[in-house]
Structures are given as C-alpha cells and as structure tokens.
Amino acid sequence: MPSPTAGAEKPELREIGEFINGFGRLGYVADIGLATAVYLLVRLPKPLLIEGHAGVGKTEVAKVLASYLGTELIRFQCYEGLDSQSALYEWNYQKQLLAIKAREHSDKPAEELERHIFGNDFLLKRPLLRSILCESASPVLLIDEIDRADEAFEAFLLEILSEFQVTIPELGTIQAKQIPHVVLTSNSTRELSDALKRRCLYHWIDYPSLQKEIEIVRARLPEFDHDLGSKVVRFVQLIRQMNLSKPPGVAETLDLSRASMLLRMKQFDSATAEQMLGCVLKSASDLARIRQEGIENLMSRIAQ
C-alpha cells in the first residue's frame, strides 16, 4: 500500500499505465479510457462524473482508487429530499441545550454563549465537510447516484466541486487543506444541470466486451473455473442483448459466478442456469420473457 501523501506528488502517478496496473492488482479491470480519466482526476485535479448503466462498476472506481492511493474513502449516498444538514454539517443540539442550561446562572453576556455553542465542539461533521477538513492526505470523496438528489442540491454542490471549499454561516468559509479526489456517479435517470457537468470531467462506462467481461470475472474470482466463467459471461451477454426492462450488469455476472461457486456447480447448463436465474433477472416480465425464449435455446446459442 503506498504511503499516504498528496496524489500528484507521487512519482508512480505520472504514468497512465500505472493506473491500469494498479487497478488490475486490486481486481479492477480498467481500460485505457477510464485510466486516463482517473489520471486526469488526480492530476488536474478536477471532479470526475461517471455515468453508465446500472451495475457496470461506477461506484467501484472510487473504492479502488481510494485503496490504490491508500487514502480514506468518504462515501456519500444521494437521495431525494437530501439537504445540506445531512450532507455538510449539523449542530449537536442536545449538547447545545446542555451547554445553555449549564450556564444559565453565569453572568456572561449572551453573545459569548452564542459564540461558544456554535463552536467547533458542537459541530457534527457530515461527509462533505469531512472531506474538506481531511488533514493528512487527499481523501477520495464518492458522491454516489447524484441523479437521485434534487436540482437544488446539485447547485449546493457547485461550490465544493469548483473551489474545494464550503461555507458555513456560523463559521465562515473553509478551504480544503488537501484537495479531495471527487468521483460522482449517475445512473442518468435524469439530466444533470449544465453548471454541474461543466465543472466535471466526464466518463461513460459501457457494458464490457465479451473478452473484457471474462477478464473481469477472472480478476475478481480467480479461484472460479475458467471455462465455467466464460460460459457464464456468454450467457449474461446474450441476455443483455435481449432488450429486457432491466438488463443485467457486470454485478449480476459476478453474482451468478459466485452463486455457481457456492453451489459447487460442475457445469453450466440449462438446468443449473434455470436454478440461478434470479441472480441475473430482477423482474417478473423479464423472467417470463426468457422462459418464453427457452433456456435450452439460449444455451445452444452460447455453445456455438
């Protein structure tokens, strides 16, 4: 594990190839495009927005980057109705109440009390503030599924994304000590605002090719039988092309592979595939569709 220093100064980060190798060692198969994007994220430094279908490994990029750089991963999950208090900071009310009570009979002026209870001791730091306050090394800040938050929250993020600073009314503006490596992911369930997109680098992760997906299964599950693995991948790739309502991602391929390992499958045929179909298909209409197509039929198409 590399020593925790600011990313840009580390000599091995001067090469894009290093990222591919480093990610590979951690079980993430990155192509040159993604490696370049991550390289620029670290070197420029600029936030990186990753879009792609569900289950293609968007979130994983941030996790792997953090462990590659040997820094802290600060994960922040977006949801609808998210507000700045759960993203940035909150005051510890119970403690504030106690402090007010404890000083009830002191003759200090109210202004001083106010300064005291809105001080650092009473501040609960939420993920965004934590990423800004990190002392030792640039953390990786993962803002996951940004498309789930509303537009107001996007606007709120602009300051932190472009200036790497946050403003708290009671404390003033806080500048990042170590510029965090920011990774945003989106499932593109809605169009993000132009202002946000302009502040980010962009990378689109597509479904992997057959060869790449086989590599991924091998990298993630080295103990899994290779022939069986490539059969599983072929099967999922075939299903993926069938215009289902929820096409399986790489995550589903890995689930299916793990399931076959757990169940100690010796071979991957129509009977075993039928048994584990739930790992890959997540809706009743899709299941019906595949059954209608005939699993034997699909299996024979893989064998070709």
Next chain:
Amino acid sequence: MLSNLAAPTPGQSISDDFESSIVQFCRFAYRNGLDSSVRSTIDSVRAARIVEGESLRNALRTVLCHSKKEWDLFDPLFESFWSGRPLDKPERSVVRLFGSTGKTGEQRAYFFSGDHKSKESQTIVRKRKTVAGATSIERLSKIDFSQLAGEDLAQLEQLSERLLRWMSFRLSRRVQVVHSRSRIDLRRTIRAAAARGTELIELRYKGRKTQASRLVILLDVSDSMNPYSHFLFRFAYALSKHFDQLACFVFSTRLVDVTSALKTTTLPEALKALSAIETFWSGGTKIGSALREFNRGYGRRIRSTDTTVLILSDGWDTDAPDTLVTELSILKQRAKRLIWLNPLLGLDQYEPVTRGMSAALPFIDVFAPAHNLQSLLDLERRL
C-alpha cells in the same frame, strides 16, 4: 487558471504549435455540437500537457464531453480534425422530413415564437385591447382549437397564457403545507433561544416537506394533431412551472426530448428554444414506436410511486396496434397514473374506435378531451 496555463510545466517542452492546435480542436468541437466553455479549453490544454500519444484522445474526450450524447459525437470529431478529412455529417432524417413535405417550413414558422400573428391581427387586438368580456372569454375558451380563425387565434393565445398561468399558480398553492405542530425544529429553536437568553420558551416547528409529484408529457405533433399541438405545447409550458420534475417529449415518427426548452423563464423564450431543437413537427404518427423509444431510453426516469404520464394524442397510429399495446402495458406498470388527452373526444360523434385508440383504452386511467381551452383547464382537478 489563466496564469496556470501560461506557466510552463517543468520537464516538458511542448511547442506553441501543439497547444494552439489543441485550442483549435476545441473550437472545432464546439462548432460541431459539443458544449463550449473557456474552462474546458484551458483544461484541455492542461490535460494535453500531461498525457502522451494515444491517451490524448481519451484525455480530450474526458475533458470536453459532458454527457453520453457528446461522448458519442466525440470520436468522429477527433478523427476528422487530426486526419484533416471533412466530417461526415450524419444524415439527419429530420432534415429530410422537412424536405419531403413542402409546407413544413411554413408550419415551423407558424408554431414557433408566435410569428403567425400577422401585423393586421395584431393591430386589431390592440384596438380591442382587453375588452374581452365574460361572454367572449367563455366563447373563446370553449371554441375548438381546430376551428379558430386568425383574429380569435391571437386573442385565445393571450387568454390561454393568462388562464394557464392561473392554473399553474393554483396548482402550486394547493400543495403548500398547513403548519403542523408535530415536530420540533431544534435547530431553529436553539438559534432563537441563544440570541435572547437561556430558556427554550418559543418552540419552532417543522412540517413535512411535500413531495412534488413528477409528470412526464408525451405530445403528439404529427399532421393530424396540427391544429392542436400549438396550444398543447403552451399547456405543457404552463404545467412545467408547477412540477419540479417534469419531462416533456414530442413525437410523430420519432421521439425528441424537449424538456430543456421548457426550462426557460418566459413562454416566448420557450418557443424559441423549441425551434432550436431539431424537431420534426408534422409527418406521420407511430405512437407505438415512439412509446417504445421512450420506454427504452427514458423509462428509468419514471418512478412508480409518484409519476404521472400524460399522453396528448389523437390516437391515429400507423403502427400495428400490438406495438402500442405492449408498450402501453410496460408504461402502465411503471407509472402511477396514465392520462390520455384526445382532442377528438371533443367532437360530438367521436367514438374511440380507431384501432390504436381502442387497443389503448384498457391501460388508461383518465381519458379526457383536449380540444379547447376549457377542457385543458378542467384537467387541473385531475393532476
């Protein structure tokens, strides 16, 4: 940022020529459909300095693109610029569509930005300025859009703008929360108490934030809808002012996302933005295919708990009804409610017996007319 750009990077000597060609490439990319900004040009140069050889393409793509659409545009642009070959412009079916029917150019002008108001009718309007009495309003709001003559059209446009604005205002008022005293807002309570003294006498409350529901509008702009789509787009605009999360699509044989056009501050701006989007007003209708395109490409935007889907179409479909049935059933499963507004429903003798329409009926929650202003205003209660 700029000074940053001027400073040479240690250990790397890159000629000015190279950097200026990066800048030229950025300008080339902006001219050909990528979103431009000085910031991304600067970042491109900075990125180009720290990458080598083959990675340049990937680096510039990551810096200059902001969406999947731009991502797909990028590679041909890059090839064309560095190889010096002219860019193969993708043949846009849209353009051909316009070419094939002689009148469409005119119609475009008709639809967009209110150009159709001739000078004459404008002067007439000015003469009669706002003397439209109650009866006149009533008459106008009940007149079928397709029966409008020039003078009425201009008046109705003004009236619709006013009434639709009212509708969207009432809609937003309706969802405002009553002050409930259920949950104490400690944050604001302490803030208030600390300034004054010690005792928490005055409590502050917080209510639940009401969730704005989502609306997806699918507007038919084929030939047969021609008399109506003009007003229906205004209707969509009025609705967009109320719904936080609104997506709007127009379709005839294909589907185009026009949501961005509605995000402008005034109606004329919206109409102008709409004319900038390459749409294909008029032409045949393929409702089934359009819905399939929607389900495939945008289906995930629908959240079954609170999304209402509003289809504005007359139901004339040249697709096989099977396609429509399949796609509607998918849509129905995903959406909370499916509303179909059909302008033809305003006609006395109309029965929904066209193949498409009768096949669609079982999936529709609300089936209502949309032939005049009154019918659109009535919809307020159903949203």
